Amino acid sequence: MKSRLLDLLACYTCGSPLRLHPYATAPDGEIAEGYLECEKCREKHPIIHGVPRVLPEPFRTDLRLRYPDFFQKYPDDFPAPPGAPAKTWAPSREVADMYAYGWSKFTEAWAEFRREFLHVVDPPLTRDSFRDKLILDAGCGQGRFSRFMLEFGAREVVAFDLGEQVDTAHQHNLQGFSNSHVLQADIYHIPLKAEFDLAISIGVLHHLPDPEGGFRSVTGRVRPGGAVFAWVYGWSPIIRMLQLLRKITRRIPRRALFHLAVVPTAVLHILNLVYALLDRLPRTRRLARRVPLRQYSDRSFRGKHWIMFDHLSVPIIHFYREGDLEGWLRRAGLRNIVVTERYKGQQGSSWRGYGEK
Ligand SMILES: [Zn+2]
Structure with a gap:
């Protein structure tokens, strides 16, 4: 974690600043281990493997099962709760588990991913749309899209996800960028200030228990005059077939x-x-x-x-028809809305939406 991230972080409960308590610093000056503490609530959030984990319950307690070494090492600041910790079965955590596993198998930021990224966002965004912007990547996976935005000249990118795929993002695709930040966080409790020029969420919202709620939460982190971009799946017969198969394969x-x-x-x-x-x-x-x-x-x-x-x-997928995404953008109070269909008229089509605050 870079100490600069502190300027962007805020408690997801009360909005207060978070105070940094470092334990160990990496050779490049980043904080490898430590914790963040809300100045008001006094809630402590660990920094493990260089990534701050600013999560609400039950995800916070769940961290103990994922990174037991860290909690054994610092029992004074993180005393063990009574009873054995139980695994969290929240639906969004199940989705995160699947992607954490999947992205640990596919860690590359391939050229074809870059082509796909530009094909997803254009229109209305082009590679120049990211230049000099402070960008939020909501649901970053293994970090490939954040990496591309940094390569296209973004001023700074904060990438977050709910599961351990943030470790893949941090160690593989965003390592070495002086202007990248990786954070483990819940999309419904984003611990960041509303200062972003652009927030993107690509291929994420349709896997949430409440997709529109997630979209609204992401929109809430954009500054007045900033923009939001989201991409979600469309509905088609072949997708319906795949869904039937998924009932078994899941x-x-x-x-x-x-x-x-x-x-x-x-x-x-x-x-x-x-x-x-x-x-x-x-x-x-x-x-x-x-x-x-x-x-x-x-x-x-x-x-x-x-x-x-x-x-x-993937445990949850929602599919959308024409007009659905536009409804989200309108209800979020956005202006200059642009919604277009990707692969118009083809099987496996999808929707991209853009709006300004
Ligand atoms: Zn607080």
Whole structure:
């Protein structure tokens, strides 16, 4: 954790500043271990492996199971509560668990992810939209989108997520940027001031128990005149089929599902090869347009493997129809709203929304 992050942090309960108590500093000057304490509530939030974990209950107690070494090391500041800690089964924590596992298997910020990012945000955003901005990445996963925004010239990026994928983001994709910050936090209790020029949430809100509530919370961290961008899944028959399959695959242990997902990945890959073949010849080009899921043709096999694992294992997915996202933006009181459809008219379409505060 960089001490500069303190200027942006605020208690999610009372809005007061958080005070830093460092235990250990890394060679690069970042705080490796320590804790943050609300000046008013006196609630303590640990900094573990260089990442502050500013979480409400039950996620705060849950940290003891995830990082037992830290809590054993500092019993004076973090005395053990009576009784054995129990695992939290909050729905959003289950989603975070799945992504923490998934992103530990897919840590790369591939070139195809960068292409995907620009394809998701454009329109209305382009790579120049991030330049010199203070940006919030709500639901950062392994940090690839934050990394791209920093590469496109963002002034500073704060990336947060609910689970241990923040460790992947911190150690793999955001390491070495002097203007990046990683935080473990809950989207419904974001411990940050309302100072951001731009907040983005890509592929996150549709996995929440209350997606619109999450969107509103993210919007709450944007300064007046700042902007919000969100991307959510659309509804289509092929997605409906995948949902039926997911009812079964969700129950398969994650490790096994990771390997099993290679089978539908191969099917998708073959569909994409058929499309590429038909698209090459003028006579079959019209037929090529009828091959489903052709939008994945430019992905690597491994990139498709990630998509399949994601779709078959995630505990919660909501799908949206035309007008849904616009409703969120309007009810949040945003102006200059732009909602567009990605992959318009195709199977697996989706929605992107932008609005200004
Ligand atoms: Zn407080």
